[in-house]
Amino acid sequence: ETGVTQTPRHLVMGMTNKKSLKCEQHLGHNAMYWYKQSAKKPLELMFVYSLEERVENNSVPSRFSPECPNSSHLFLHLHTLQPEDSALYLCASSQEAGAQTQYFGPGTRLLVL
Amino acid sequence: DAKTTQPPSMDCAEGRAANLPCNHSTISGNEYVYWYRQIHSQGPQYIIHGLKNNETNEMASLIITEDRKSSTLILPHATLRDTAVYYCIVNYAGGTSYGKLTFGQGTILTVHP
Numbered sequence: 001e002t003g004v005t006q007t008p009r010h011l012v013m014g015m016t017n018k019k020s021l022k023c024e025q026h027l028g029h030n031a032m033y034w035y036k037q038s039a040k041k042p043l044e045l046m047f048v049y050s051l052e053e054r055v056e057n058n059s060v061p062s063r064f065s066p067e068c069p070n071s072s073h074l075f076l077h078l079h080t081l082q083p084e085d086s087a088l089y090l091c092a093s094s095q096e097a098g099a100q101t102q103y104f105g106p107g108t109r110l111l112v113l
Numbered sequence: 114d115a116k117t118t119q120p121p122s123m124d125c126a127e128g129r130a131a132n133l134p135c136n137h138s139t140i141s142g143n144e145y146v147y148w149y150r151q152i153h154s155q156g157p158q159y160i161i162h163g164l165k166n167n168e169t170n171e172m173a174s175l176i177i178t179e180d181r182k183s184s185t186l187i188l189p190h191a192t193l194r195d196t197a198v199y200y201c202i203v204n205y206a207g208g209t210s211y212g213k214l215t216f217g218q219g220t221i222l223t224v225h226p
Binding site: 002004045103107 | 145154155158159202204206216
């Protein structure tokens with residue numbers, strides 16, 4: 001257990017569905033991250049939050065919408081996704097934004113049909 | 114970021130020490146060496162990091178050469194559950210791009226019974 005939990009662990013959705021991924025960290029960290037990991041591709045940083053404020057958005061399509069209601073919770077709202085969005089979505093946290101010591105959740109395996 | 118070079122794969126017998134090398138000949142004075150691993154279909158897991166002194170925690174030991182151009186991650190008693198891809202990263206403690214972790218190809222460690 002890393003202290004970072006993600007739900008659901010697996011998700012299948014159609015292109016017209018709306019779903020949300022949830023992440024919770026129990027480490028008292030101030031920063032949280034969303035990453036995307038596709039098969040045979042490097043880890044892609046999507047969003048960074050520091051104390052509930054978004055500090056980085058790496059040109060992610062608007063069909064991905066993050067939400068950070070407090071420093072322990074992070075959501076990724078999904079709508080009208082494409083099949084190429086199928087991937088492992090990883091949440092991580094660190095003491096401060098930018099730290100290279102990050103603790104990851106188990107990920108949500110997303111399949112878009 | 115300094116580049117790292119790791120062997121693509123290594124084998125280890127269960128119960129023996131696994132020694133994973135990493136070359137980082139262009140590392141700068143303030144850059145740390147970080148190690149992560151990723152077990153198949155799981156999120157990356159932080160293992161250990163160091164600047165110039167050797168480090169040890171409950172998971173592993175990190176040996177950094179005096180010139181800091183290479184390092185070795187040591188798993189003292191490898192188990193089957195240590196089979197994973199191991200990534201060596203070199204970066205400043207505060208990171209760059211708001212904490213983006215950049216994994217290279219890593220080393221696939223296979224622990225055999």
